[in-house]
Ligand SMILES: [Zn+2]
């Protein structure tokens with residue numbers, strides 16, 4: 001800051017300390033003295049000269065070396081800079097297309113997609129406020145600054161043609177050629193100083209800032225691997241500290257090389273902290289090492305955890321959190337298992353039921369899948385893996401496990417294998433399993449692939465070679481009507497399940513199939529329920545349902561009428577009516593007839 005103020009007021013740039021930390025010889029009284037040794041002597045000198053008013057010791061912060069903790073001092077020394085506001089030594093002219101670095105970067109930052117969105121403002125502020133980029137470092141080895149000085153007249157040779165010449169040598173011999181070869185072998189043959197005609201040169205000994213190395217990686221990697229990569233990169237992904245580091249230096253290098261940002265999108269993530277939000281450290285013993293998690297629970301669990309957390313902030317990880325992820329994983333895996341288990345013998349090409357002929361609840365399941373697929377794909381597109389995970393998890397646990405699978409179990413086990421009712425459910429299950437494998441593939445790479453291999457029908461060798469499910473339903477109005485109708489049914493079902501639970505607790509019934517549900521409800525709801533009347537007993541998983549118009553809404557549970565069917569455990573007054581199958585209900589009698597006919601054929 002002293003330097004900038006001095007510069008602003010036209011003061012001479014003055015540095016009285018040499019590279020060894022001693023006052024230079026010209027400094028009166030203290031020349032050659034180490035500055036820390038000189039400090040008390042300066043106080044003494046001021047005192048003796050009668051110029052010291054007061055002196056006392058007090059504690060204050062002081063910059064120090066992060067490694068050896070020694071105090072450091074700031075010296076004004078000649079360095080190489082990349083100018084933020086001048087191009088070829090000329091300040092920015094308004095409206096010019098040929099913008100200097102700062103203006104160009106600010107324009108490019110606006111074109112990049114930032115995840116999370118606040119990244120844009122953070123990056124813009126970095127460029128608005130930053131000083132010129134000091135790219136020289138005084139180290140004995142690194143990527144050299146390819147500049148020469150004329151020994152005759154001290155003219156600096158910083159010519160793009162010379163830089164290219166040196167770069168060609170580096171391409172063959174690496175940058176170590178700078179150290180291995182004399183100046184004469186690094187310069188083009190017969191090169192002479194444009195100012196004095198001399199041919200003796202001295203090479204620069206400073207090296208480049210390592211951020212210049214990483215910043216130029218975008219150009220070095222993306223361009224030299226043109227077969228598989230291209231400039232700009234689709235995504236840069238790193239921790240939030242890289243707004244100052246890699247994102248920043250890459251932006252500058254990208255603009256220098258191509259006049260544009262080196263990335264289309266930038267994603268930043270927080271740090272892993274423990275279950276209480278505390279920083280993980282070995283001494284606290286709260287570190288969750290990725291390899292340990294993989295050894296204990298598998299890579300799927302670690303990946304699923306990473307998807308389940310909000311990575312835009314610091315993310316918590318602990319054994320307890322991981323055990324919840326394991327739980328979620330089991331539920332998602334069981335969903336696939338259930339579907340696969342019920343697709344045994346199903347040939348999608350021959351056995352699928354056309355959508356128009358499917359049972360309404362099966363069409364509802366497929367419409368729900370469509371909604372979930374859209375959410376998951378939007379999550380992936382936005383790099384919002386938490387949203388994708390959440391949509392999949394809810395679909396598996398609520399929509400499928402607690403509702404759909406529960407309800408179709410009866411149909412899958414009881415109806416004749418070739419019946420349209422059973423094949424309708426299988427058609428939906430097949431569509432669900434196929435889509436879920438594709439949608440889960442990025443999060444559950446192995447589990448989804450294993451399920452994929454066990455799905456019936458012709459398919460790619462691996463789910464990772466297959467595409468995401470495409471949106472197939474075009475009639476959005478009909479779809480949303482279907483979904484809201486079933487939301488209404490499930491709301492009533494929730495009330496029925498509560499009443500059944502209460503009846504079970506009071507030992508009035510054991511299994512819900514022992515129950516008859518008597519619903520009393522208003523006229524519109526009665527009309528609505530009558531449209532679905534034949535399905536209601538399956539939706540509620542009871543043997544009989546009655547719907548009566550009346551107020552207020554009530555659910556009454558009674559013992560089901562008739563006898564228990566030996567095959568499906570539903571109660572029916574018709575058990576015993578069928579000569580060939582005296583212990584089963586009318587539904588099972590039909591199914592058994594069909595199964596026997598098929599077996600005889
Ligand atoms: Zn040090």
Ligand SMILES: [Zn+2]
Pocket residue numbers: 150151152153154155193194195196197198
């Ligand atoms: Zn010269």
Ligand SMILES: [Zn+2]
Pocket residue numbers: 565566567568569570584585586587588589
């Ligand atoms: Zn039965």
